[in-house]
Amino acid sequence: MADIQNLRSAAETGLSSLFESARQSFASEEKISREEAFKFFEATGLPSRRVEAFKYTDLRAAIEDAAHPAEKPSLEVAKAAANAATAFVGIEAVRLTFVNGHLIGELSDLDRVPAGVTVTPLNEAMSQGDPLLKQLAPVAQTRENPIYQLNTAFLADGALISVEAGAKVEMPIHLRFVGTGETAFSTATRVLVTLGEGAEFSFLESHEGPDGIAYQPNDVVDTVIADGANLHHTRLNREGDKAIALSTITARLGAGSNIESVNLVFGGVLSRHQIYLHFAGENATATVNGAAMLGDGRLADSTLLADHAAVGGVSREMFKTVIDGDSTGVFQGKIIVRQAAQKTDGKMKSDCLLLTDDGQMMNKPELEIFADDVACGHGATCGAPDEDLLFYLMARGLPKPVAESLLVQAFVGEAIESVTHEGAREALIGEVEGWLRARG
Numbered sequence: 001m002a003d004i005q006n007l008r009s010a011a012e013t014g015l016s017s018l019f020e021s022a023r024q025s026f027a028s029e030e031k032i033s034r035e036e037a038f039k040f041f042e043a044t045g046l047p048s049r050r051v052e053a054f055k056y057t058d059l060r061a062a063i064e065d066a067a068h069p070a071e072k073p074s075l076e077v078a079k080a081a082a083n084a085a086t087a088f089v090g091i092e093a094v095r096l097t098f099v100n101g102h103l104i105g106e107l108s109d110l111d112r113v114p115a116g117v118t119v120t121p122l123n124e125a126m127s128q129g130d131p132l133l134k135q136l137a138p139v140a141q142t143r144e145n146p147i148y149q150l151n152t153a154f155l156a157d158g159a160l161i162s163v164e165a166g167a168k169v170e171m172p173i174h175l176r177f178v179g180t181g182e183t184a185f186s187t188a189t190r191v192l193v194t195l196g197e198g199a200e201f202s203f204l205e206s207h208e209g210p211d212g213i214a215y216q217p218n219d220v221v222d223t224v225i226a227d228g229a230n231l232h233h234t235r236l237n238r239e240g241d242k243a244i245a246l247s248t249i250t251a252r253l254g255a256g257s258n259i260e261s262v263n264l265v266f267g268g269v270l271s272r273h274q275i276y277l278h279f280a281g282e283n284a285t286a287t288v289n290g291a292a293m294l295g296d297g298r299l300a301d302s303t304l305l306a307d308h309a310a311v312g313g314v315s316r317e318m319f320k321t322v323i324d325g326d327s328t329g330v331f332q333g334k335i336i337v338r339q340a341a342q343k344t345d346g347k348m349k350s351d352c353l354l355l356t357d358d359g360q361m362m363n364k365p366e367l368e369i370f371a372d373d374v375a376c377g378h379g380a381t382c383g384a385p386d387e388d389l390l391f392y393l394m395a396r397g398l399p400k401p402v403a404e405s406l407l408v409q410a411f412v413g414e415a416i417e418s419v420t421h422e423g424a425r426e427a428l429i430g431e432v433e434g435w436l437r438a439r440g
Contacts, residue, residue, distance in 0.1 A: 001300040010047050014066030019153060022069070030126055037137045037152035055360040056330040057301040062244055062270050067216045069154060070100035070185035078104045081180035087206035087236050087298040091423040095175070100179055101187025101217070102157045102351055117166030117201070122158035122190060132160050136192055137225050138252035139276040141305055147246045147274065151188045151218045156191040156363040161203070165196030165226070172232075172421060177219060179209030179240065186216040193221065195229035197254075201421075207247075207267070209240040214269075218246040227281055228253040234424040236431065239267030241296065247328045248274040255281030255310070262419050264428050265292035265300045265436060270300040272330075279306070279313035281339065286313075291320040291414040293435045294327035301330035304348070308341040317348040322408055323359035323440060334366040335376055342373040352382040353411050355404070405436045 004299055008016075019038050027035055047054035065296055073081070078099040094114065096422040099105040103121050104197050113119050127132060142148040165170060175191060195201055217239065225231050231251070231380060239245045245268035277286050292300035304316045321329035352361040367380035385407050393403035412432050417423040 002203070004406050009046060009060055011063045011066045016327070018066055021178065022154065024105055027404070029129060033049045033274045034155070037149040040149045040177065040371040041146050045352065047146055048103070052093070053303065056063045057270070057272050059298065064217065065184070067184040067214070068270040069156060069185040070187055072102040073099050073180065075104070075106055077180060078107060078359040081178045082107050082176070084090040085176060085178045085206070085208045087176070087208055088174055088424065088427050089109050090226055091172070091174070091204065091427065093204060095174045095176050096159055098157065098175070098177045098189060100181065100185060101165065101189050102160060114171050116164040116199075117169055117173070118162045119173075119177065120160040120430045122160060122316070125160050129364070130160060132192060132194060135194060135224050136190065137250075138222055139250040139278045141307065142248065142276055143248055145248070145274065147218060147272070148220060151190060151220045152217070153192050154186070154188040156188050157224050158192070161193045162190065163199040163201045165195070166198045167201070168199070169201045172315065174204040174206065177205070177207045177217070179215055179217065179243070181186060181213060181215065182211065184214045184216070187218065187424055189219045191221045193223045193231070195225045195231055197226045197227040199226070200230040200331065204424055205233065205235040206238065206240045207236065208235050209244065211240045211242055213240055214242045214244065215240065216244050220248045221250070221407065222360045223249070225251060225253050225257040225259060227322045228256045229254065230258045231260070233259065233261040234419050234428070235261070235263040236428065237263070237267050237271055237273070237428070239266040241267070241269060243268045245271040248276070250276040252278045252280055252325045253284035253286065256283050256350065257281060258285045260287045260418060261289070262416060262424060263302070264292040264431060265290070266431065268298065268300070271301045272303065275302070275304045277315065279310050279315070281329045282310045283312040285316045287294050287418055288316070289318045291337065292329055292330060293412065293432065295324035296438065297326050298327040299330065301332070305336070306307050306346060307336045307338070308344045308346065310341055313345070313419050315340060315346045318415050319350045319401040320412050321352045321361060322348070322355065323352060323361060324355045324413060328359065329361040329409065331362070331380070332364045333378065334368060335378070337371050337374050337376060340371040342371050344371060344374045344376065346374070348378040350380045351411070353408065354384050374430045401440065407437060409433070
């Protein structure tokens with residue numbers, strides 16, 4: 001009997017052609033890893049509903065054509081795009097500006113990098129064989145993820161950010177990703193952040209792009225956090241209304257280390273944000289929150305894996321989704337507790353606020369526990385704004401839209417309040433208020 005083969009979609013065929021064209025430019029030292037990554041992708045293809053992890057986010061159906069990788073823009077085009085970007089604009093930070101997936105040195109503060117921090121453009125690091133490159137892909141499960149592997153195959157630019165042991169860096173670095181163009185394009189960036197023992201560091205991440213253009217960003221941030229180090233991360237997705245935005249953050253946690261991460265989603269007709277946590281050292285902690293505010297038929301997917309492999313790990317995950325119109329929210333979260341990870345404490349929750357009857361929310365929380373001395377739990381809620389609370393506010397003279405907006409702000413604010421940087425927290429609150437004003 002002949003083997004049965006799935007027909008390849010136009011986008012999958014296009015990606016194969018684009019990779020074949022690009023492979024001639026790959027340096028020999030990176031060619032093998034890129035080809036292995038694309039072989040994995042070709043074997044799996046764009047994930048569809050038949051793949052359990054993508055049951056609610058069918059990328060094979062959503063991505064109709066493979067957008068051509070964006071070339072590095074001229075400085076004039078890059079300046080115009082960067083000047084139009086407004087995310088986190090009022091915060092004092094060291095900015096690394098990426099336009100169409102390429103680091104623009106002239107628009108970045110490479111000469112203002114704080115003491116104790118080293119920033120190396122990724123292309124420079126790859127050409128020089130920087131030893132930090134060995135720490136890319138620090139969480140093993142990402143190597144079985146087609147989105148992550150596609151990023152590896154088409155990787156165009158990025159940066160290595162290294163923080164010295166014991167450094168307490170007060171000024172954050174702002175990774176500013178800006179898209180521009182009149183036709184569809186794709187990007188693939190990779191940023192690696194490594195913290196030495198006892199270091200403390202914060203970085204902001206913003207993503208903005210044009211409306212009306214079906215561009216396709218695929219961005220990855222890998223983090224390696226040594227023993228006793230603390231990392232604070234705040235991310236804002238304001239991609240264009242036709243963008244299909246794919247993103248991943250990974251964290252490998254040493255003993256006694258800590259990560260705090262918040263992701264706020266407004267943009268993209270479809271977005272999928274993947275979080276991979278690996279608790280490699282004892283007594284590590286992670287607080288990972290997210291919020292999505294959706295309307296106009298958009299879909300936002302937050303997918304999390306917290307892999308506890310050491311004793312005493314603590315993880316807290318809270319995700320808030322506001323659904324307006326016929327939009328769709330997705331939360332998939334899994335906590336794995338290995339047999340050696342006794343005394344693990346893991347809590348995960350997803351809450352959804354439905355502002356209309358036309359939207360939907362898909363929740364799939366999971367626990368996979370192989371240890372016996374643990375305290376783990378998960379929960380999910382979904383419902384309309386509380387009528388009693390609305391009545392209470394309206395009885396005090398507030399119009400219903402204003403009362404409803406206050407409830408939405410309080411609902412989302414619970415996820416945002418974990419942001420330790422005051423300016424970043426206020427900026428996210430301002431984004432929420434702006435979304436509510438636009439909604440009317």
